[in-house]
Amino acid sequence: MSGARDDVVVTGLGAITPLGGNAATTWEALLDGASGIRGDVLGTSRRADLAPTAAGTMAVDPVTLLAPAQARRLDRSQQAALVAAAEAWADAGSPEVDPERLVSVIGTGIGGVQTLLKEHEALASAGARRVSPRTVPMLMPNAAAAAVSIAYNARGGVYTPVSACSSGAEALALGARLIRAGEADVVIAGGTEAAITPITVAGFGQARALSRFDGDPADASRPFAADRSGFVLGEGAGVVVLESATHAQARDARVRAVLAGAGIASDAHHMTAPAPDGAGQIAAMRAALRNAGVEPSLISHINAHATGTSVGDAGEAAAIAEVFGRVTVTAPKAAMGHLFGAAGAVEAILAALSVQHGIVPPTRNISSGIDPEIDLDVPAVRRDAPQTAVLSNSFGFGGQNVALVFTAA
Known part of the structure; x- marks a missing residue:
């Protein structure tokens, strides 16, 4: 599968999600068929013109997992990224690595939007002198990646993919590319988002998404179901430690999975709607398979992007069928909601755990039946079976498509 090149391996996992405060509790809750989606998270008393909103808020407030002085200097999205990175780094055994060969790549779709809104409100209500001097570093999209680089002395580069809902997956693809290009030995890669706010709810609501x-x-989140009607907002972060196999072997590291391949393609079609023929999604999946050296028949199951929108799910299902035929898929957003810039990274972690443990996670909320026009195998209960290779899809506004392939260590 890897030829003469050095494999890129996953040695550490970290997450904070609506299902759990770390990767292990998130995984177990997903396998148990739990839901992290809660009702009226904004409180209708705050905005009478907003309907009660279900959303997947983080199961544990990241503020409680950081030192108070540190937390005050970070937007909620940055807090989540640091929490997930700390878990991933510890899970990897806190590797000793040349700082010049250590890179931070943390994607996000929006960045510090909560800080932006809070400080704009302070400006409007109390004047410029009440705006925090930390406003700019707290709202910068690259601040999460920078905070991680500072925490772990990563001096090999700081990268911030801002690619809508594919940001987290693109971060892992970029991390793997840097390792294979010989520019890094270890990459802390992932995605983060904390954008459950009145403006995002109103905007997506007006778009009927x-x-x-x-x-x-x-x-409420019902990917692939016949009665699906749109996605549910979520928040959180997912971070992995990627290493060259040579570096991991030299320190006798535990390897959870191999990031065997990544594919990136663009629709060049529409800012929000996927291309009707699914060409970009198909190209990304085929590129990931080609990069991994894996035939479609070897993919055990697919972690689908599957947000619960009528057009999006149907389009992805058709693209998957074009590449794989009828195949098993799972849709974690039914349990967590859509974590935007964090979604691809969190779901990559789930894909890696599927490979490691030989489990296909269940998909919630399909008891009413799968859309009859979608010809995929979507299990409602977990399946325990060896997973030779798992592909994870992430698609974003702007026509940005990323697919990742994980294989057994």
Whole structure:
């Protein structure tokens, strides 16, 4: 699968999500069929013109996991990134690495939007002197990646993919590319987002992209279901430690999975709608397979982007069928909501754990039936079976498509 090149291996995992405060609790909750989606997270009393909003808020407040002085200097998205990075670094065994060969790559779709909104409100209500002097570094999209680089003395470069919902997956693809190009030995890679705010709710609501499910909030996110009506907002972070196999072997590191291949392609079609023929998604998946040296028949299952929108899910299903035929897929956003810039990284972690443990996670909220026009195998309960290779899809506004392939260590 890897030929003469040095493999890129996953040695550390870290996450903070609506399902759990770390990667292990997130994984276990997903396998148990739990939901991290809660009702009326903004509080209708705050905005009478906003309908009660279900969303996947982080199961643990990242503020509680950081030193108070540190937390005050960070936007919520940056807090989440540091929490996930700390777990991933410890999980990797806190590797000793030349700082010039250590890189930070943390993607985000928006950056410090909560800080921006808070400080704009302070400006409007109390004047310029009440605006925090930390406003700019707290709202910068690259601040999470920079904070991680400072925390771990990563002096080989700081990168911030800002690629909408594919940002986190693109961070892993870039990290693997840097290692294979010989520019890094270790990359701390992932994605983060904390953008559950009135403006994002209003904007997506006006676009009619949010779920209109009128029942238990835990059932609101319904990827692939016949009665799906839109996505559910989520927040969190996912971070992995990537290493060259040579570096990992030299320190006798535990390897959870191999990031065997990555594919990136663009639709060049529309700012929000995917290309009707799925060409960009198909190209990304085929590029990931080609990069990994894996035939489509060897993919055990696919972690689908699957947000729960009518057009998006149907389009992805058609693209998957074009490449793989009828294949098993799973849709974690049914349990967590859509974590935007963090989604691809968190779901890459789930894909790596699927390979490591030989499990296909269940997909919630499909008891009413899969859309009859979608010809995919979507298990409602976990399946325990060896996973030779797992592909994870992430697609974003702007026509940005990323696919990652993970294989067994």
